[in-house]
Amino acid sequence: MTQSHPNAPTIRLLLVDDHDVVRQGLKMFLSLDESLEIVGEARNGAEAVTEAARLRPDVVIMDLMMPVLDGVQATRQIRAAQPEVEVLALTSALEEHKVNAAIQAGASGYLLKDASSDMLLTAIHHAARGEVYLHPEAAQRLVRDFRSPEMREHLTAREVLILQLMARGHSNRTIAGELGVGEPTVKTHVSRILGKLELESRTQAALYALKAGIATLE
Numbered sequence: 753m754t755q756s757h758p759n760a761p762t763i764r765l766l767l768v769d770d771h772d773v774v775r776q777g778l779k780m781f782l783s784l785d786e787s788l789e790i791v792g793e794a795r796n797g798a799e800a801v802t803e804a805a806r807l808r809p810d811v812v813i814m815d816l817m818m819p820v821l822d823g824v825q826a827t828r829q830i831r832a833a834q835p836e837v838e839v840l841a842l843t844s845a846l847e848e849h850k851v852n853a854a855i856q857a858g859a860s861g862y863l864l865k866d867a868s869s870d871m872l873l874t875a876i877h878h879a880a881r882g883e884v885y886l887h888p889e890a891a892q893r894l895v896r897d898f899r900s901p902e903m904r905e906h907l908t909a910r911e912v913l914i915l916q917l918m919a920r921g922h923s924n925r926t927i928a929g930e931l932g933v934g935e936p937t938v939k940t941h942v943s944r945i946l947g948k949l950e951l952e953s954r955t956q957a958a959l960y961a962l963k964a965g966i967a968t969l970e
Contacts, residue, residue, distance in 0.1 A: 762787060762788065762789045763787060763788050763789065763810050763811060763876060763877070763880045764789050764791045764807070764808075764809045764810045764811070765782065765788055765789065765790050765791060765809055765810070765811050765812075765813060765876070766791060766792045766793070766794065766800065766803055766804055766807060766809040766811075766812045766813070767779060767782075767790060767792070767793045767794070767813050768793070768794040768795075768796075768797070768799075768800040768812060768813060768814045768815055768818070768823070768826070769795075769813075769815040769818070769842070770795050770796055770815065770817075770818040770819060771815075772795075774815070774865075775793055775795075778813065779793070781869060781872075782876075785873060787877075788876065791807045791809050792806075792807045792809065795818075796818045796819050796820040796821060796826075797818050797820060797821030797822055797823055797825055797826030797829075798820045798821040798826070799820075800812065800814065800821075800823075800826045800830065801821070801826050801829045801830055801833075804830045804833075804834060804837055805833060805834070808834065808837065809837060810837070810838065810880050811837075811838045811839070811840055811876055811879045811880050812827075812830060812837060812838070812839045812840065813840050813842055813876070814826065814827055814839050814840065814841050814842060814854075814859070815842055815843070816841055816842075816843045816851075816854055817843075817844075823841060823843075823854065824853045824854050824857050825857070827839045827841070827854055827857040827858055827859050828857035828858060830858075831857065831858030832858075838860045838879040838880065838882065839854075839857075839858065839859045839860060839879075840859065840860065840861055840862065840863065840875055840876065840879045840885070841854040841855075841859040841861070841862035841863070842862065842863050842864075842865055843862060843863075843864060843865065844864065844865045844866075855953070855955050855956060855959070856952070856956070858952065858953055859955065860878075860879045860882070860883075860884060860885070860953070860954070860955055861875055861878065861879060861884055861885035861886055861887075861955060862886065862887060863875050863885075863887050864887050867887060871887075878921055881923045881925075882923045882924065882954075883921045883922060883923045883926075884918065884919070884921045884954050884955050884958045885921060886955070886958070886959075907945065907948060910931075910941065911941055911944065911945050911948075912966060913931075914927055914931075914938065914941050914942065914945065915945055915957060915960075915961050915966055915967070916961060916966055916967045917930065918942065918945075918954050918957050918958055918961070919957070919958040919961035919962060919966070919967035920967065921958075924938045924939050924942065942954070942957075945957060
């Protein structure tokens with residue numbers, strides 16, 4: 753199990769799943785990683801919204817099919833109220849129709865429930881850094897089903913490059929380092945890209961880049 757770097761901040765997690773066994777299994781596994789802290793749990797989307805507001809976690813691991821309020825609606829409400837909180841959707845193959853909706857709602861990425869433990873940890877750390885993470889196998893289905901809007905304005909060469917880096921999962925800080933510019937400059941470019949493409953999130957921008965052939969799944 754990965755151990756945290758002495759100077760690395762602990763990633764605070766909120767686990768959301770209506771099945772106690774799944775939730776407890778995740779808790780037992782993730783508690784072994786010193787870089788992670790389970791700050792709370794929720795059994796449905798309504799509880800998730802309440803607990804996210806109270807606990808302010810870094811990452812919410814969100815089941816999509818739940819009673820009272822489903823994971824898609826919960827994701828939308830959490831992201832609207834707390835844009836700094838990242839949501840990682842965790843879904844079964846039978847719930848694929850919910851995945852696009854979760855991405856539209858603001859989830860930064862998603863995993864299928866049969867993903868490996870290493871993949872789960874990787875996705876959590878990506879989400880905590882504000883990076884996009886898509887399950888490699890199911891990402892192809894997401895790209896296939898993604899309805900990319902028609903671009904009303906052309907992207908500049910620099911914007912295309914930043915879009916490619918976003919599609920590879922890079923955060924604003926990483927992109928700034930690669931391009932030798934300030935992080936605020938990258939943030940401005942990202943906002944312009946989303947505006948031109950009429951998209952709402954980095955994950956949607958990544959899907960656009962994949963669908964348009966600007967980036968690849970490799």
